[in-house]
Amino acid sequence: MRFAKLAAQPCSISRSLVLLGDRWTLAIVKQAFFRTRRFEDFLQALGISRALLANRLRRLTDAGVLEKVEYQSDNRPRLEYRLTEAGVALYPIIQSIRAWGDAYLAPDGAPLLYQHRGCTGQVRVDLACSDCARPVSARDVEVLPGPGLRAKAPGRRAAVTAPRRR
Amino acid sequence: MRFAKLAAQPCSISRSLVLLGDRWTLAIVKQAFFRTRRFEDFLQALGISRALLANRLRRLTDAGVLEKVEYQSDNRPRLEYRLTEAGVALYPIIQSIRAWGDAYLAPDGAPLLYQHRGCTGQVRVDLACSDCARPVSARDVEVLPGPGLRAKAPGRRAAVTAPRRR
Numbered sequence: 329m330r331f332a333k334l335a336a337q338p339c340s341i342s343r344s345l346v347l348l349g350d351r352w353t354l355a356i357v358k359q360a361f362f363r364t365r366r367f368e369d370f371l372q373a374l375g376i377s378r379a380l381l382a383n384r385l386r387r388l389t390d391a392g393v394l395e396k397v398e399y400q401s402d403n404r405p406r407l408e409y410r411l412t413e414a415g416v417a418l419y420p421i422i423q424s425i426r427a428w429g430d431a432y433l434a435p436d437g438a439p440l441l442y443q444h445r446g447c448t449g450q451v452r453v454d455l456a457c458s459d460c461a462r463p464v465s466a467r468d469v470e471v472l473p474g475p476g477l478r479a480k481a482p483g484r485r486a487a488v489t490a491p492r493r494r
Numbered sequence: 495m496r497f498a499k500l501a502a503q504p505c506s507i508s509r510s511l512v513l514l515g516d517r518w519t520l521a522i523v524k525q526a527f528f529r530t531r532r533f534e535d536f537l538q539a540l541g542i543s544r545a546l547l548a549n550r551l552r553r554l555t556d557a558g559v560l561e562k563v564e565y566q567s568d569n570r571p572r573l574e575y576r577l578t579e580a581g582v583a584l585y586p587i588i589q590s591i592r593a594w595g596d597a598y599l600a601p602d603g604a605p606l607l608y609q610h611r612g613c614t615g616q617v618r619v620d621l622a623c624s625d626c627a628r629p630v631s632a633r634d635v636e637v638l639p640g641p642g643l644r645a646k647a648p649g650r651r652a653a654v655t656a657p658r659r660r
Contacts (some may be wrong), residue, residue: 331517331518338606339595340604340606341591341595343595343600344595344599345521348591351516352497354515358505358507361632416631418594422507424586424589425511426507428506428587429510430506431583432655433506433509433655435655437640438506440506441640443638444623444635445636447626447628449623449625449626450623451622451624452621453586454620457616458610459616460615462610469608469610469617471607471609472609473607476603476604489598489599
């Protein structure tokens with residue numbers, strides 16, 4: 329599978345896409361942010377097949393994006409899927425996809441509003457400079473070698489690691 | 495193809511994923527931001543098959559994310575692919591994927607730095623409230639019906655529309 333070779337590239341976008349660049353994976357993650365947690369609820373919300381859903385939930389769990397948590401139903405233990413810290417950290421990806429869709433695939437306006445709770449505003453995705461705090465566009469960016477350039481890439485099945493503190 | 499049904503959902507994330515939620519599509523878009531424009535250069539940079547690359551470039555062109563532009567090579571007209579305005583607007587998605595990969599899939603540090611040109615800082619992705627400008631996390635968000643909720647969804651093969659001015 330050639331796509332998996334992207335994971336070996338010294339590029340955080342390619343590595344992430346090996347997990348996320350999939351027809352269903354980000355749809356499942358989106359659903360998790362909508363507080364869907366149970367297998368049957370994912371099934372119903374997405375209209376995905378059982379086998380495919382089971383496979384993608386396992387991949388996301390193996391990668392450390394979802395975790396299985398036991399809960400009680402009819403006095404029997406059952407499992408549900410919850411976003412881990414690494415999973416919750418996918419929210420800017422979900423929101424930037426949402427913002428693009430609202431701008432370019434919603435000629436009649438946004439189907440849903442993602443409102444700041446208790447406020448009147450909506451979620452906005454901003455790219456800014458970590459130092460001068462000015463807005464940054466693609467044209468303002470220079471790509472330079474980073475500290476991890478020569479490091480060995482994590483394998484295809486690598487789980488997420490603890491986030492680096494900056 | 496059940497996945498295509500997602501396009502009919504009143505959800506800008508689902509609609510976008512029908513185009514973008516694909517193993518190669520965002521990798522191609524990333525490469526376009528690295529200023530790759532020619533078929534052979536995409537081929538070499540990504541290690542994708544010719545047929546698959548041709549298919550995905552056509553989909554992105556049909557969708558209005560890339561456009562074909564003629565250039566001269568050896569006195570012959572040739573075509574290259576450039577990001578349209580809607581394509582350039584995908585940059586926050588690419589950067590939020592990059593930021594997640596740097597945080598969770600780069601234990602030895604970022605392989606590449608996306609530096610603010612002429613400055614010392616890096617690109618940062620922020621979610622903020624459009625009104626109060628405070629940082630917003632997934633927990634701070636309330637999802638409400640929007641103006642486009644009852645509108646007819648664009649078809650599966652819909653091209654991007656002009657962005658709505660806010």
